[in-house]
Amino acid sequence: MTDSPSDVGNIIDGKAIARRLTDRVKAEVEALHDATGATPGLAVVLVGNDPASEVYVRNKALQTHRAGMRSFMHMLPASTPQEEVLDLIRLLNDNPQIHGILVQLPLPAHMDPVVVTNAIRPEKDVDGLGAVNAGRLSLGIDGIVPCTPLGCLMLIRETLPDLRGLHAVVIGASNLVGKPMAQLLLREGCTVSIGHIHTRDPKGLARQGDILVVATGRSELVRGDWIKPGATVIDVGISRVPTSDGKTKLVGDVVFEEARKVARHITPVPGGVGPMTIACLLHNTLQAARPLLEAAS
Numbered sequence: 208m209t210d211s212p213s214d215v216g217n218i219i220d221g222k223a224i225a226r227r228l229t230d231r232v233k234a235e236v237e238a239l240h241d242a243t244g245a246t247p248g249l250a251v252v253l254v255g256n257d258p259a260s261e262v263y264v265r266n267k268a269l270q271t272h273r274a275g276m277r278s279f280m281h282m283l284p285a286s287t288p289q290e291e292v293l294d295l296i297r298l299l300n301d302n303p304q305i306h307g308i309l310v311q312l313p314l315p316a317h318m319d320p321v322v323v324t325n326a327i328r329p330e331k332d333v334d335g336l337g338a339v340n341a342g343r344l345s346l347g348i349d350g351i352v353p354c355t356p357l358g359c360l361m362l363i364r365e366t367l368p369d370l371r372g373l374h375a376v377v378i379g380a381s382n383l384v385g386k387p388m389a390q391l392l393l394r395e396g397c398t399v400s401i402g403h404i405h406t407r408d409p410k411g412l413a414r415q416g417d418i419l420v421v422a423t424g425r426s427e428l429v430r431g432d433w434i435k436p437g438a439t440v441i442d443v444g445i446s447r448v449p450t451s452d453g454k455t456k457l458v459g460d461v462v463f464e465e466a467r468k469v470a471r472h473i474t475p476v477p478g479g480v481g482p483m484t485i486a487c488l489l490h491n492t493l494q495a496a497r498p499l500l501e502a503a504s
C-alpha cells in the first residue's frame with residue numbers, strides 16, 4: 208500500500224500483507240512453544256486427486272512449516288467411502304498433537320460436505336465451516352472465522368479504516384465464502400447485499416457497492432462497468448485458463464485490467480486473496496492451539 212493512494216487502480220498487495228501475518232504467527236508460535244513446550248499441529252485431509260487441490264494442499268503444508276507448526280497430510284483416493292473419512296476425522300479429533308483439521312473442498316460427489324465438515328470438533332474446525340462456528344459468527348460470539356472471508360476483511364481494512372455505513376456487495380452466497388463474508392461485513396457496520404445465481408440484475412447490484420467482494424467461481428464475470436467508481440474490489444475467484452500461446456494463466460472472477468481503471472483499490476489474482484487465505488489458516492490454527500495447549504500444560 209502507498210501512503211497517498213491515487214483515486215484509482217491502487218493494488219492491494221495480498222502477498223505482502225499475508226507475509227506480515229505469517230511472520231506474526233511464527234513469532235507467537237515460538238512464544239507458545241516456550242511457554243508450553245508444545246507445537247501447534249494442522250491436519251489437512253484431501254480426498255481424490257484434483258491437481259489444483261493438490262497444489263493448494265502442498266502450499267499449505269509448506270507455509271505451515273514456515274510458521275513453525277507441524278503439518279499432517281492425509282491424501283485419500285477419490286473412491287474412499289465417507290465412513291472412512293469420518294473415522295479418520297474422529298482419530299484426528301482425539302489426537303492431542305493436532306489442533307486444527309481442514310478437509311479440502313470440494314469433496315467427491317458421493318460425500319456430503321455438510322456431514323463431513325460437521326464431524327470436526329468445533330475447537331479444531333480451523334476452516335470455521337461447521338455449524339457451531341458458523342452459528343457463532345452469525346450471533347456475534349467469538350469463534351473460528353472462515354479463512355478466506357477473514358483474509359478478505361483484513362485486506363479491506365488495509366484500505367478502509369472505518370467500514371460503518373458503507374454499502375458492501377458480496378457476489379456469491381456459498382457457505383465457504385459468501386455467507387460468512389456477509390456476516391463479517393455486517394459485524395463491521397456495513398449495509399450488506401448478497402447477490403447469487405438467481406439475482407435478476409447482478410451488475411446493477413454490484414455497481415452499488417462501495418465494497419465489492421466477488422466469489423462466484425466464474426472466471427472474469429465482473430467487467431469494469433459492474434464497478435462503482437472509487438470502490439474497493441476484492442476478487443476471491445481463482446481459475447486457470449488457456450492463453451493464446453498455448454499456455455495457461457490464473458485469472459479471478461473480475462476482469463482485472465478493466466476493473467483497475469474504475470476501482471480505487473483492487474486485489475490481484477494471483478497475489479491477492481489466495482496468500483491471505485493460507486496466512487489466516489495459520490492464524491486460526493494458532494488460535495485453536497492456544498487454549499488446547501494452555502489447558503494441557
Ligand SMILES: Nc1nc(=O)c2c([nH]1)NC[C@@H]1CN(c3ccc(C(=O)N[C@@H](CCC(=O)O)C(=O)O)cc3)C=[N+]21
Pocket residue numbers: 260262263266309310311312313334354355445476477478479480481482484485
Ligand atoms: N476446506 C477448504 N478450505 C479452503 O480454504 C479451500 C478449500 N477447501 N478448497 C480450495 C480452495 C482454494 N484455496 C486457495 C488457497 C490459496 C490459494 C493461493 O495461495 N493462491 C496463490 C497462487 C497459487 C498458484 O500459483 O497456483 C495466489 O492467489 O497468489 C489459492 C486457493 C483454498 N480453498
